Amino acid sequence: MTAIRFLVNGAPVELEAPGMRRLLDVLREDLGLTGTKEGCGEGECGACSVILDGDVVDSCLIPACQVDGRIIRTVEGLAALTPDGRILDDLQAAFLATGGAQCGICTPGMLLAARVYLDAGGGPDEDAIREAIAGNLCRCTGYTKIVEAIALAAETGRRPAGA
Amino acid sequence: MPVEPPVETPRDLAEAFRLMALSPRTPIAGGTDLMVRITGEIGSPPDQVLDLSRLEELRGIALEDGRLTLGALTTYAEIRRSGLVARSLPVLAEAAATVGAVQIQNRGTLGGNIANASPAGDTLPLLLALEAVIEVGGARGERSIPADQFWIAYRTTALAPDELVLRVRIPLVEARQVRFRKVGTRRAQAISKVVLALAWEQADRKDRWSHVRLALGSVADRPIRARSTELYLEGSRATLETADGAAETVAAEIRPIDDVRSTADYRRQVTARILHRIIRDAGGW
Amino acid sequence: MTSRTPERPSAQSTVATPARPAVRPAEAVIIAPGIAVRGHLITRGPIRREGPAKLTGDARYADDLVFPGAWYGATIRSNLARARFLALELDPGFDWSTVVVVTAADIPGEPLMGAVKGLTPDQPVLVPVGGDIQHHSEPLALIAAPDRRTLRAARRAATVRTEPLPPVFDPLDSDKVFVSHDVVAGDLAAGFAAADMVLEGEYRMGHQEQLYIENQAMIAVPTDDGGVTVHGSLQCPYYVHPALMRALAIDARQARVVQAETGGGFGGKEEYPSLLAIHASLLALKCHRPVRMIYERHEDIAATTKRHPAVVRHRTGVLRDGTLVAQEIEVILDGGAYCTLSPVVLGRSTTHAGGPYRCPNVRITSRAVRTNTPPNGAFRGFGAPQVIFPVETHLNRIAEALGISPLEIRRRNVYRLGDVTPTGQVLSSSVAGLEVLERAAEAVDFDAARAVTHRARLTGQGWDAVATSPLRSPVRASASGIGIALAWHGCGFTGSGELRYNSIVTIELDATGQVRVLAANTEMGQGTRTILPMIAAQALGIPSDEVEYAPQDTALVPNSGPTVASRTAAIVGGLLVNAARKLRAEVEARNDGRSFARVYREDAARHGASRASDQFKPFPGQPFDEHAFTGDPYPAWGWAACAARVDVDLDTGEVAVREVVAVDDAGVVIHPILAEGQVEGGTLQAVGYATIEEMKVQDGRYLNDRLSTYLIPTAVDAPRITAIMVEAPFDGVPHGAKGLGEMPMDVGAPAVIAAIHDATGIWIDRLPATPERVLAGLTASAGANESGRPGSGGHDRPGGRP
Structure with missing residues (x-):
């Protein structure tokens, strides 16, 4: 067992875990953050995607020892927490508006891949968006x-605040 | 069902060498190959793991003595983002872009691709064609291994059990032309059916080709150089006759197999046809 | 075209539920408990009910559910396709008191299961020692342990001893026929005698994996009354419920089935969850604790059902102008090792085999046979894609032989109002084949696009320019083509399926004034939880967000039938309209005729709870004879057309599907976004079926049982898909819906294959059109080109000749 400390969605976490435990299992089982899903366990489907120090990664391929001291963001950390509840971010709202989520199992990973794309300044160009989510399989939507939704969020993000 | 093996995370290379000298450990860098085996459902998990991720000595891309040097922990994403690579060896960024998708490119490392020694490793034919030198080391010291002596059998490398891949040095050559092509079943997240990398030197487009290097992936038990075809192309011009002859030579030279991803016939034919295409495009006919 | 959407798309899609206090940030709109969006969502129709939960990670799928003290379950499986099961040997070195082991001897009830009511149970829950193993990965025993480490050690300490028996893998070699049909209409011999041309062809399709991204998952919790409650990823709670009763010998109240949020089904969670629920329950009852059985991906692919492989043969007689005069069709489905749903799948294959075309003289023979491979089952389209690809491709070959365009030959033959099908059904309403065809052709400017590829061919830039040697790159690196296809899809179950279920839907107005729909139909991404309340709300005259959808829990909701066969919107929706109308009439009658919308809360306060139900009644029309296969197999048909553009890499045979326009007639569109989502998703599954999705089978085992080896399209492989909705309402249900989900799956593959032909000149008669098959076709046609005509690709047997 190794002592591992990191930030998840802005909150510090400290736990004892085997160093080779998959980040996916740490999140889902040790921390109860079940928004991150397992689809294949071999880095093919992207359902377990999380953001690690600003990069989208498959949490099934990350050993816990490598997240010590790092910053992780999961789907639970996308909406803004307010005293009155959570407010969806522009991307989540866009998925809701366009119908980007069907069965929903790929949605958390898809949102995080798209979040990184948008945060890096990605625009509404369709080919660029498709490349950004090529590591996230969806069987429901035909993408x-x-x-x-991602294009809509990119447009929304480009509008001046308050517009 | 994860049953995790023990892991150590050395903070510097000396500590890593010391641990490797104690007993063999399976190194982990980006984890894209090794972590698949952790659950025990696909392959067997390793007994003991050495986490290389904190070894700053193995990071970085630099230009040194006319060679592009890439630390073993360099990720595909770093290769794609690197201005230095874009200026000095854009074909390497092109190859890195064909690996997996974003998630894998963010984690997978050049050193991992080299050490994992998959016959389908996407970047390996390019390293062969570019005559890269792989620098390895351990408690007993460092040594350099030319790429064409590195992958010695199926999933077997020239690394000693206590050695790690440290960095790759790729000579930069004026007047060198390089072409890379990966053929997979789909356009992202695909393990290759054929990978082809071709390099040659030519001062002028009309000149004869010299120093031809042709390397292939997924057509043998390891990434290989196609030496008969290289010999055939050496001193040639990019004509239809050359292309036809090279295609026939390479088809006769390789011994691909049928497997879950493709067939021997397809691999042989496609290798020949894409080589033919590259020569056709180079000749401009 | 007029839209009959119950709720008009509006700029602001939702309002805060009145029951919830409006305590929220000033600029935010609450869309779910504790979840808000800033400003207004610009969307069409109500937002997906569970959308906010799915977008925040709140949604709980089976593997997300926590049951304290739960054990982990695993399955011991066969590693041979056919064998005698001699013994399960338990290593005495392992402490077996720390785990439980279940074998067939532990089954308290019936040891054999059937997929659904009315089909002979033939599949062992577990193969008994001494019994016969019929397929690779067949379940032989079960183990549960308190933790994964122990479970893994126990699995390693259990050894299966078997004696191999000779297997059968080729459906054409099988002598075990699960079911067969013979449909005859007109005079086939006379038809062929009158034909100007007769064309024969054989078409083959392999397995296709549903590949829901959430694997099969089930958790069984023993209850105090000796029964069990299962929570799982499933489509049909009332398939699992009787399966538990039979196998565990418990009564209806002891068995309870609760659907967890379900991460895709596509048919793959139609019948398999029944087996998994029994397995988890057997372990739970033996260890007296909850047991989790969550499949890993490779186990899911290796063991669960797939789309039936098929061999389909056509012999067709036509007049010079393309008019069909005789169709002789043979359909063989590979059912795998057990019967499961094969008879039902074959029924649909049989009724759809001739395609949406008028032909006076038809004979369709069909059979589903046993092989020693894992049982095949339901997958979106359910036997129709396996016959639509052959009939469409065959028609294109006929058109080419006659020099008629693929569009024109369809125009000439597509069913019109009043035409009669091979089973004798008169198509008396809601016939939209021509309309969907014309809409698709118009959307892609089909004739102009064909002219472009034709010109490319004339100038030596199309497929005529392919290489003259298999090792030589052709002049052009790629070629483009366009294809079109047409399909029909029978609405709801085939034949008397509905009669067997007698589905009931209930709507209640509870004492607190909440309106709630009670039905067993599940949400698995397709939108049930959103559209059924919309349908009810429209009938009641109230906003849809005032209607709740009760959880799919057999303790709470009646059996409104399974969530299959695109029947939810059409059949269940129809029952719901009737139930809602009864409730509305009852409430309005006792409130002086004032509208339901105005009085229902007050009515509940005054009179307490009210309920109304509706039960299925047969549709008018001819009854369907399930033995003779005559009559009306479906109360109505949906119609679908698809146009696809592809680029073919002439060096490698890789096919890139660039654009698809899919036109579907669902009767009415209930929710525009959800409907388009069905079309787009189904279309991509069809594109995968046409191009890259191939199960490789060796000795009865799936070789590519991982996501790195069974490949589905990624976002960069997917074409740009445009969904066009056509509405030809069905007058047999009060709201006009016919169902939608499966049609796009039927029609996509033949359109892609036709486009590959347009680009390259090769005929692909075997799905998928892998690069290997396309390249084989290209290099064969290169040889043929020297003699002036393209060859046939991708198949070892030529498909026949004019």
Whole structure:
């Protein structure tokens, strides 16, 4: 067992875990953050995607020892927490508006891949969006409305605040 | 169902060498190959793991003595983002872009690709064609291994059990042309059916080709150089006759197999056709 | 075209539920308990009910549910396709008191299961020692342990001893027929005699994996009354419920089935969850604790059902102008090792085999046979894609032989109002085949696009320019093409399926004034939880967010039938309208005729709870004879067309599907975004079926049982998909819906294959059109080109000739 400390969605976490425990299992089982999903366990489907120090990664391929001292963001950390509840971010709202989530199992990973794309200044260009989510498999949507949602969020993000 | 093996995380290379000298450990860098085995459902987990991720000595991309040097922990994403790579060896960024998708590119490392020694490793034919030198080391010291002596059998490298891949040095050559092509079943997240990297030197487009290097992935038990075809192309011009002859030579030279991803016939034919295409495009006919 | 959407798309899609106090940040709109969005969502129709939960990670799928003290369950499986199961040997070195082991001897009830009511149970829950193993990965025993480490050690300490028996893998070699049909209409011999041309062809399709991204998952919790409650990822709670009763010998109240949020089904969670629920329950009852059985991906692919592989043969007689005069069709489905749903799948294959085309003289023979491979089952389209690809491709070959365009030959033959199908059904309403065809052709400017590829061919830039040697790159690196396809899809179950279920839907107005729909139909991404309240709300005349959808829990909701066969919107929706109308009439009658919307809360306060139900009644029309296969197999048909553009890499045979326009007639569109989502998703599954999705089978085992080896399209492989909705309402249900989910799956593959032909000149008669098959076709046609005509690709047997 190794002592591992990191930030999840802005909150410090300290736990004892085997160093080779998958980050996915740490999040889901040790921390109860079940928004992160397992689809294949081999880095093919992207359902377990999280943001690690600003990069989107497959949490099934990350050993816990490598997240010590790092910053992690999961789907639970996307909406803004206010005293009156959570407010969806522009991307989540766009998924809701376009119908980007169907069965929802790929949605958390898809949102995080898209979040990184947008945070890096990604725009509404369809080919660029498709490349940004090529590591996230979806079997429900044909990707159409997911691409639409990310493009919409990119447009929304470009509008001046308050518009 | 994870049953995790023990892991140590050395803070510097000396400590890593010391641990490797104690007993063999399976190194982990980006984890994209090794972590798949952790659950025990696909392959067997390693007995003991050495986490290289904190070894700053193994990071960084630099230009030294006319060679591009990449630390073993350099990720595909770093290669794609690197201005130095874009200026000095853009084909390497092109190859890195064909690996997996964003998540894998953010984690997968060049050193990992080299040490994992998959016959389908995406970057390996390029390293062969560019005559890269792989620098390895351990408690007993460092040594350099030319890429064409590194992958010695199926998933077997020239590394001693106590050695680690440290960095790769790729000579930069004026007037060198390089082409890279990966053929997979889909356009992202695909393990290759054929990888082809071709390099040659030519001062002028009309000149004869010299110093031809042709390397292939997924057509043998390891990434290989196609030496008969290289010999055939050496001193040639990019004509239809050259292309036809090179295609026939490479098809005769390789011994691909049928497996879950493709067939021997397809791999042989496609290798020949994409080589033919590259020569056709180079000749401009 | 007029939209009959119950709720008009509006700029502001939601309002705060009145029951919840409006304590929220000034600029935010609450859309779910504790979840808000800033400003207004610009969208069409109500937002997906569980959308906010899915977007925040709140949604609880089976593996997200926590049951303190739960054990982990695993399955011991066969590693041979056919064998005698001699013994399960337990290593005495392992402490077996720390785990529980379940074998067939522990099954208290029936040892064999059937997929659904009315089909002979033939599949062992677990193969008994001494019994016969019929397929690779067949369940032989179960183990549960308190933790994963112990479970893994126990699995390693259990050894299966078997004696191999000779397996059968080729459906054409099988002598075990699960079911067969023979449909005859007109005079086939006379038809062929009158034909100007007769064309034969054989078409093959392999397995396709549903590949829901959430694996099969089930948790069984023993109850104090000796029964069990299961929580799982499933489509049909009332399939699992009787399966538990039979296998565990418990009564209806002891068995309870609760659907967890379900991460995709596509048919793959139609019948398999029944088996998994029994397995988890057997372990839970033996260890007296909750047991979790969550499949890993490779186990899911290795063991669960797939789309049936098929061999389909066509012999078709046509007149010179393309008019069909005789169709002789043979359909063989590979059912795998057990019957499961094969008879039902074959029924749909049989009724759809001739395609949406008028033909006076038809014979369709069909059979589903046993092989020693894992049982095949339901997958979106359910036997229709396996017959639509052949009939569409065959028609294109006929058109080419006659020099008629693929569009024109369809125009000439597509069913019109009043036409009669091979089973004798008169198509008396809601016939939109021509309309969907024309809409698709118009959307892609089909004739103009064909002219472009034709010109490319004439100038030596199309497929005529392919290489003359298999090792030589052709002049052009790629070629583009366009294809079109047409399909029909019968609404709801085939034949008397609905009669068997007698589905009931209930709507209640509870004493607190909450309106609630009670139905067993599950949400798995397709939108049930959103559209059924919309349908009810429209009938009641109230906003849809005032209607709740009760959880899919057999203790709470009646059996409104399974969530399959695109029947939810059409059949269940129809029952719901009727139930809602009864409730509305009852409430309005006792409130002096004042509208339901105005009085329902007050009515509940005064009179307490009210409920109304509606039960399925047969549709008018001819009854369907399930033995003779005559009559009306479906009360109505949906119609779908698809146009696809592809680029083919002429060096490698790789096919890039660039654009698809899918036109679907669902009767009415209930929710525009959800409907388009069905079309887009189904279309991409069809594109995968056409191009890269291939199960490789060796000795009865799936070789590519991982996501790195069974490949589905990623976002960069997916074409740009445009969904166009057509509405030809069905007058047999009060709201006009016919169902939608499966049609896009039927029609996509033949459109892609036609486009590959347009680009390259090769005919692909075997799905998928892998690069290997396309390249084989290209290099064969290169040889043929020297003699002036393209060859046939991708198949070892030529498909026949004019």
